[in-house]
Amino acid sequence: MKIEDAIKQNKFDNQVEKGIVNIIYTYTWLRDAHANILKPYGILMQHFNILRILRGAHPKSMCPGEIKEVMLDKGNDVTRLIDKLVSLGLAERKLCETNRRKMDVDITKEGLDLTQKISDELAIISASIGERISTKEVIELNDLLDKIRD
Template sequence: MKDITEILKTKSSLPLAKRTVLNVSLTSINFKDGILSVLKSYEISLEQFNVLRILRGKNGEPSNLKDIQDRMISKMSNTTRLVDKLILKNYVERFICEKNRRKVDIYITKEGLKLLDILDPIIDKKEKELTSNLNTDELETLNLLLTKMRG
């Protein structure tokens, strides 16, 4: 297992805070790349996958763009564009209220649910693979520390 200084090919000693930020950033990128490698063959982005999981969590109840945006992991995502792309793929439906055109209800379709049924076990396996170097206690500790870092 390579230390961050070996990965960066630097001879200089990095301050602990910088080493920590770089390690967390690199690990985040590795995790994202690992999950994307699974999603790529299904022609779906990580953000689109996240939207589908949010909508599934509504258990048949409608959602709206603000609710989806509030629940997104990446707050920088363009939720309208993500929903539009999922509509084109027939994974999501959007209904505009006739009485109040500003009210838009968004639902996951049967096709969207089927895709998640396929992806869930594959993503679970990938997540276990990505965290396999740590035991359960280490993972619990890491989660506590990461939560603490986010303040």
């Protein structure tokens, strides 16, 4: 669906403004689709992002600062997000063995299992998108999005 139809607006100051609106609208569409998958598990996209980061580092631990550094949404309270994951048994926090002032965070077996389960469900969204745009178009889209942030 064209952005003009989706937001019932045909007037844009220029194509750059239209592109920005389109990116924001598409982000919101993707966020909502992900939220629907995550909701039954009682976690938000930010929690899932941390789980994926911890899974990528596994079996090594990460400190909260390292996690925040690579999060997609850096504007969140990482400590609060980690607290929730710990309370759900998806992550664990312990004192660093080499620096007693530092906390280490690890993903648990339950966290690994849930991250894989959710990743499998999210793959359906990716596959659906992959049916509408080619690999070449995805590469071009990635290149263009990278170029916007340069």
